[in-house]
Each structure stands twice: as structure tokens, then as C-alpha cells.
């Protein structure tokens with residue numbers, strides 16, 4: 597297929613459509629320049645191409661998780677050597693959030709290594725949401741599976757986003773996680789959406805999945821009743837002691853193709869270049885931004901993994917002429 601210009605009336609330029617895997621596969625396999633041109637055109641039609649949303653992630657409860665996600669350092673099932681900690685004090689979370697805001701973050705993401713939150717933890721978690729929001733930051737949480745009642749409580753406290761990644765395709769899911777199902781994931785996403793929260797859901801590349809699995813995961817996300825507002829695409833950071841410790845690295849071109857496909861399938865979503873940026877060159881990140889990524893995590897750690905520091909990101913932004921995107925919430 598040859599692409600000289602992008603049809604401004606095509607579905608991805610005008611709004612949401614339901615995607616079929618065959619159509620997505622054809623797009624994924626376009627000549628690289630054609631794919632990038634199409635993805636970048638979609639990106640420009642929906643966003644300022646030089647603005648990047650900046651999130652900061654804090655682990656509010658680390659390690660000892662009952663789930664067996666093969667990619668994770670925090671699973672109690674894997675001998676990764678990570679020490680488990682209790683839920684952080686609310687005031688400490690707010691202290692960290694103030695620092696994040698001073699460092700330029702506009703969204704504050706709080707993650708707890710739980711299968712699902714216990715009722716006894718909800719009071720503290722809700723206080724964190726209220727406190728962080730009162731600082732004028734967008735709030736996001738990732739706490740595992742949620743019931744409708746927990747989703748409602750978080751929405752009422754002012755939570756903006758709930759993160760719950762699909763991780764991979766339905767077909768490949770059981771190879772990576774056995775303690776819950778793909779359907780469980782979709783159920784929490786539905787609970788969160790029904791509560792009126794914005795959804796952050798994406799996945800991880802480099803876990804041994806096929807290209808079809810990657811495409812299938814993106815098609816599932818795009819075909820949710822409302823596509824996620826935020827789509828984190830992670831590159832696996834192999835964790836010593838985890839099931840995926842020896843997973844081979846993802847081909848950078850394949851990774852960029854996946855970002856481009858995410859942009860085309862979900863034109864109005866923020867596509868986040870998430871974990872794995874420490875392993876990416878500036879040039880690879882630049883191509884990801886061109887292909888439609890417009891969100892990153894800032895700060896030196898991501899839950900338990902490394903991340904480029906603020907100085908490195910500031911230098912990259914200067915080189916590329918990128919600017920931080922303004923948040924949606926008032927102070």
C-alpha cells in the first residue's frame with residue numbers, strides 16, 4: 597500500500613471506530629515511512645505535536661504482592677530480592693507529590709502492589725487522592741482489581757485516572773499471569789469506567805509475545821466501549837529472579853511500529869512511553885514521539901525500576917523542542 601497523503605475524513609482522523617485485527621495488521625506492516633507519516637498526521641490532528649504530558653509515579657506500597665505477573669519485581673512468587681513495605685503514610689505521599697509538582701510533573705500516579713485493595717486501606721488511599729488533587733495535580737492510582745463500590749469511592753474522592761494495564765493479548769495472557777484472567781482485567785476496567793473515572797490501560801512489549809499479540813492487545817484497547825484516555829506502552833525491563841529475567845530485548849523498530857499503531861487506533865488518547873526508556877537512545881525516543889507518543893514518566897524511578905532522571909529528560913526536551921503539556925485540573 598502506498599501512502600502519499602492522509603485522508604482528513606478517514607475514521608482515525610475524525611474520531612473513534614471499531615477496529616478489526618486484519619486492518620490493524622495491515623497498518624502495522626506498512627512501509628516504515630508510510631506508517632510514521634500516517635501516525636504523525638493522526639497525532640497532529642488531535643494534539644500539539646510538541647507537547648508531552650509528564651507524570652510522576654510513586655510506589656505507595658511496595659512488594660509482597662499475591663499476584664504472579666511474570667514481569668514484575670514485586671510478586672511474592674518470584675525470588676527478586678525486593679523487600680516488602682507497608683502502605684506509606686498519607687503525609688509522606690503528599691510530601692513527595694509536592695516535590696513532583698515542583699519538578700514539573702502534572703499528573704501524580706500512585707501504585708500499590710496489591711491484588712486488590714482491602715477495605716481497611718481505602719480510607720488512607722482516599723485521603724491521598726484528595727490531598728494530591730488539592731495540590732493542583734491530576735491524580736492516578738493503580739491498586740489492582742477494584743469492585744464497583746471501590747471505584748465509586750475513588751471517583752468521589754476526586755481521582756482522575758485509574759491505571760489497570762491489559763499487559764498483553766488475551767491469547768498470551770496465561771503465559772505471563774496465572775493468578776487472574778484477562779476477563780478479570782476487563783471487569784475492573786468496566787467498573788472504573790462505570791464510576792466515571794478516566795482509564796489508563798496499556799501493556800508491555802518484550803515478554804515473548806508475537807507481533808499478532810501486540811496488535812491484538814492494541815485492538816482490544818481501542819475497541820473498549822470508550823478507548824482509554826491514557827495508553828502506557830512499556831518495554832520490558834527484565835528483572836533478575838523473575839520469570840522473564842532472560843527475555844530477549846524488543847527490536848526498536850517493532851517497538852516504534854507499536855507506538856504508531858497505538859496512535860492510529862486511539863487517536864485522541866495520550867500514548868505514554870513508559871518503562872524501558874533507560875534502554876532507549878534519544879533517537880529511538882524521538883521517533884516514538886514522532887510516531888505519536890505524547891506522555892512520559894519523569895523521575896529517577898518507576899515503582900522499582902530505573903527511569904532517566906529529570907536532567908536527562910530536560911536535555912532531550914531541549915534537543916527536540918518539546919514542551920510539557922499543561923494539566924486538566926485547576927489548582
Ligand code: SF4
Pocket residue numbers: 661662663664665668669670671672708709710711740
Ligand atoms: S504487576 Fe502489580 S499485580 Fe502484578 S505482581 Fe506486580 S504489583 Fe502485583
